Amino acid sequence: MFVIVVYDTLAERNPQVLKTCRRYLHWVQRSVFQGELSTAQHRNFTTAIRKVIDPTYDSVLIYRIQTPTLVETETIGQNLGNTSPVL
Amino acid sequence: MFVIVVYDTLAERNPQVLKTCRRYLHWVQRSVFQGELSTAQHRNFTTAIRKVIDPTYDSVLIYRIQTPTLVETETIGQNLGNTSPVL
Numbered sequence: 001m002f003v004i005v006v007y008d009t010l011a012e013r014n015p016q017v018l019k020t021c022r023r024y025l026h027w028v029q030r031s032v033f034q035g036e037l038s039t040a041q042h043r044n045f046t047t048a049i050r051k052v053i054d055p056t057y058d059s060v061l062i063y064r065i066q067t068p069t070l071v072e073t074e075t076i077g078q079n080l081g082n083t084s085p086v087l
Numbered sequence: 088m089f090v091i092v093v094y095d096t097l098a099e100r101n102p103q104v105l106k107t108c109r110r111y112l113h114w115v116q117r118s119v120f121q122g123e124l125s126t127a128q129h130r131n132f133t134t135a136i137r138k139v140i141d142p143t144y145d146s147v148l149i150y151r152i153q154t155p156t157l158v159e160t161e162t163i164g165q166n167l168g169n170t171s172p173v174l
Binding site: 030042070071 | 091093095096109116118136137140141142143145146149150152154157160161162163164165166167
């Protein structure tokens with residue numbers, strides 16, 4: 001599945017969230033990661049995220065699209081990371 | 088089409104970007120909007136965004152998915168906005 005993750009976490013927890021996202025996905029913009037994950041990887045990722053965030057304050061939003069070829073991306077302005085859904 | 092927009096713009100331009108996004112989409116998280124747009128609305132939205140950002144500094148990333156029912160969302164922690172792809 002193709003996954004887009006956007007997070008809004010307390011600044012002091014950002015480094016751990018960033019590190020966890022980097023382990024599974026690639027960075028595309030500030031607080032945004034994307035990538036292709038298997039069901040097992042997705043499960044491991046969400047388990048890892050739950051360990052580093054405070055669910056009473058932080059928010060991590062995950063979009064899952066089963067068919068990555070259906071996702072088109074466009075960037076207006078600076079292209080910070082690689083946003084191609086198919087790598 | 089179902090659209091997810093994430094932006095990283097200079098703080099002083101954020102209010103205009105926010106206002107433009109709100110006109111076409113709904114807010115789901117800090118710097119993240121989503122919604123269903125027609126081709127014409129999408130064109131108007133990107134035209135409006137280009138007018139308020141500085142493309143040499145800001146970044147606005149747009150994901151387009153033609154079939155919104157293929158998008159699943161999950162939130163870990165706080166659910167800030169309405170993330171249902173089908174409203």
